[in-house]
Amino acid sequence: MKTLNPSQVSAVVGVIDPDANAAATYTTAWIDMADWSSIMAIILAGTLGSSGTLDAKLEQAQDGSGTGAKDVPASAIAQLTQAGTDSDKQAIIECWGEDLDLANGFTHVRLSMTVGTATSDSGAVVLGFDPRYGPASDGDAATVAEIVTV
Structure with missing residues (x-):
């Protein structure tokens, strides 16, 4: 029995577009945790370039403009x-x-992903879970084009 659609309890709240990303650091926008109980960042490594590396971690700030930004302890991937x-x-x-x-x-929190040494196919999606207000889909990033429910 269906009671809640997944889009009512989770939303796409941050994205690092999948691409052949040059060696650099890429970040999502700041996510207000007052809107969500938790988040899950999914880091996607495609074909990594020769000697390429991919690092990711969460950063926290005191507001949506990044005031006082620092790492969230123990959030870095191997x-x-x-x-x-x-x-x-x-x-x-x-x-x-x-x-x-x-x-x-x-x-506030954001995902920071660093591509090192060589251009590498990579991207990331951050999902917000259990919205504090209304259906989660109300908090979807502007880049979400469509939700199809079967």
């Missing part, structure tokens, strides 16, 4: 490497709102 045969693999980072430094006013 580095994915071309030499370690990590092409075409995924890594997942999960974070609850209470994992942020709430005592010092940290309320």
